[in-house]
Amino acid sequence: MAFLSLSGIRKQFPGGQLAVDDFNLDVEKGEFVSFLGPSGCGKTTTLRMIAGFEQPTAGSVAVGGRDITGLPPNRRDIGMVFQSYALFPNMTVADNIAFGLKVRKKPADMAKRRVEELLDLIHLGGKGGRYPYELSGGMQQRVALARALAIEPQVLLLDEPLSALDAKIRIALRTEIRSIQRQLGMTTVYVTHDQEEALSLSDRIVVMSEGRMEQVGTPFEIYNFPATSFVAKFVGTLNVIEAKVVDAATGLVAADGQDLRTAAAIDGASSGDRVSIALRPELVTLGDLPGSNRLRGTIRDVMFLGSIVRLRMRLADGTPLLFDTFNNPHLSLPARDDEVTVSFPAEACLVLEREAATRGPDIVELGV
């Protein structure tokens, strides 16, 4: 039985705006689930409904089998970490962490011991007497995490906790968050619009768009087997190639006058139909590999990104195509305007829904 259960959640604001619709999710005890989506997709609203700061228009929230939909936030036993840290400026770090324990009237010596434990856990031992304004952003967010953990909540919610931090601290802190979560076995829901964060942290990801769940799956499933064109485009970098169906039953299409094979039959399409083929840059290899799909084009740009080199080529019909190769000091890279052939397996071709073909850009780049 699921530990955190969201059933038929719907949220419509008084102005009529539908923020979340038909949201159903079961989270196991100790699981780390991320809500991923663009701004305004309803991920924070859903999180706030779990916390009790928003009331769902319909549906229910249950923790440990108990329906908590009608409970006020202070009686839900759910910890939350905010993007703005929300540390109490009038209290020291130790007092901030102990706040929830004092509210729960825990004995002073027990509270003190717990604060010390948590300060050690977040590597801020000895800094309990400082005020929040004396700490860096990363330290403040660690204190906010310790404060939420102090009450040993049933569920921990994190609302874009790393957004206000710089890149290096963000990476360090997300590793720390995951390590602490694993150590404590805390059921955690994490909201982010950063796909890299979601992919690296989560046991499962819920991709959301326009208030609806697009797909729920492990990071591997979400990235490699996107269920909808939105997920395919939102998560990772994607090439979108316009193609014409040659033989739907065998998955044969033609793009830029060159034949391509998809791994399976194209359902619901017939010869002559136009489809969009999505292709991840890392699945495209420079060179002519026998038995693979091949495309010829001209190199337009070579981008050195450290561990990988990203090449941008253009097909004869003007379609751009990105592909990656691992960096190697002995690598001989093509130069701009060189004619090249790239190869990719049939399994790398994702056929997108027809609707996406009309509205999608040629390359959707959201990260490296």
Added chain:
Amino acid sequence: MSGAGRAAVTPTVVARRRARSPRQVALKWAFLLACIAYFVLPLLGTLLFSLRSQPFLSAFTDTLNDPQFYSSLEYSFVIGIVTIVVSIVLLVPTAFWVRLRLPRLRPIVEFVTLLPFVVPPIVLVFGLITTFSRPPLPLTGSNLGSDVLLVCAYVVLSFPYMYRAVDTGLRSMDIRSLTEASQSLGAGWLTILWRVILPNLRVALLSGSFLTLAIVVGEFTIANFLARPMFAPYLQLISGNLAYEPAAVAVISFAITWAAMGAISLLGRGSRSKIQVGGAR
């Protein structure tokens, strides 16, 4: 980079300084001196007048030896403190709730709090006397009842100052996040107000309280019509009978005011940075 910035800024500053003509400088100083004179001369005149009493400083010693001076001042301070407490109890939760949950009501609440500027104290006190001098609530019939009316009237008079101070203090905080953080940690509304919001409003409340105290101590109309032994009616009383003592009382009351302002700035020192919420450093 800083060097370049300095090189770019310095000639501009120099050019601006050169652009100021002696006439402009003279005008600036004249304006400053006029302002100083406007504030200082009446005080200086009052002080010099009070010092003309014979024997020397007798106006001050007589005032300080007058038990009515202390009793009226004490009574005014007690009424002032009660007014402050009632104002805080009434306005802090109101301003907090309006900011948190009812932001659309803010213009209406602000308008209501500004009404004491529109309704003169004489109208207010006549309204109070007319309403509360007969059943079902004949409050003017007893000292305690009159004190209650006095405090209520002063709470109304303090609205514009106290509400504005509290509202400004709340604006400097991320009250939504602080409130939600407190709630997620198990705190109820009273705990949130008492342990999170009020301590972070310390400076705002101090300035609001000081203004309220100044109004209460200096208010004459309501105190006089309700026949309460406040400081302002006392001042009016001795003005009618004595020459130099009222001036001495005015100087002493200014000294008390400045001492209170000094205490506020001492208490509020260093808390500005503590009110900062969120954001990477």
